[in-house]
Amino acid sequence: MIEISERDLLKLAQDLKISVGEATAIAIESGKIPRRYIKNLGAISALEQASICRSRVLVCGCGGLGGHVILLLARLGFGFLRIVDPDSFDPSNLNRQPFCMEDTLHRPKAIATKEILSHINPLIDVETFVGSLSPSHFVDVHFVIDGLDSPQDRIMAEKEAIKRGVPFIHGAVRGWWGQVTTIMPHEGPKLGLLYGEINEEIQKFEEQTGTLVPVVSLIASLQVHEAMRLAISKTPLYAGKLLYWDGETGTAMVLPFDYFKTAQY
């Protein structure tokens, strides 16, 4: 592999009228790699890096989970990120949301995040929507990653992902605990089995337990780890399984989520 400059890649994209992610993938396939991806190699092959550069991802939410997810996807080189979030950054987000900074406060999360991403990786395209998630956001992506904050929104997003035939990488956090599972569109258990009847009393209690950044960042990392595996056609780690993180004992458990298909209650 020889190195190619980012300026040359941006020019190649412009000349060929293709996305910069696609231009980067083509360059890598012909033996030229931008220096920023060199340290990914070894763990993954150059052709796998090219697949990541071609991957298109919808990230639902740009807060705690979504923010950390976006940050890692951009570093890995996922070529297209669609970011949807209706909110603006609030001082109460500063404890855990990576794109919430003194100078992004009170600005729409999606837009401020896109600006920061341009300083992290110019070799990716970022599309933003300030508003609620809608079915049109699920078009033309390879994966959907969950950075939402309520079971109701998650089940809606999962349904849309299934409709489009793409995996939905679920993550959720609260207090010292977190969970991850990958919902595959054509097989396996769905989130409704896990959440069951939405219990407002539990949700109210959960809101009082706070959200800690080490747990958020850990769960987001596992979601991106799974997206990376899917992008390079490796078996998903958490399809049909629920990874459950207990920060009080430092234990990660992988539970048989598909058991719910036959659960009696």
Place this chain on the structure above:
Amino acid sequence: MPLNVFLAATLRRFIPDYNPEKGITLEVGPGVSVSHVADILGIPKDEIKIVMINGIHASIDHILKGDERVAFFPAVGGG
């Protein structure tokens, strides 16, 4: 050996001073169901989404010998 019950995440709020390392020790005879153990501890069954017995998933109707390690899991919903 008594029964050893572990609670995950938000279920811990039902047991003040719950020790996540040690769990709860409970003397029950053989023939008691997992569901009954939840009742004894005052944990609403609709919040228990997964039951594990000695590390293997099980139904809430499972009948215990009385010396198992039982773990209850809820679902987490924040983001």
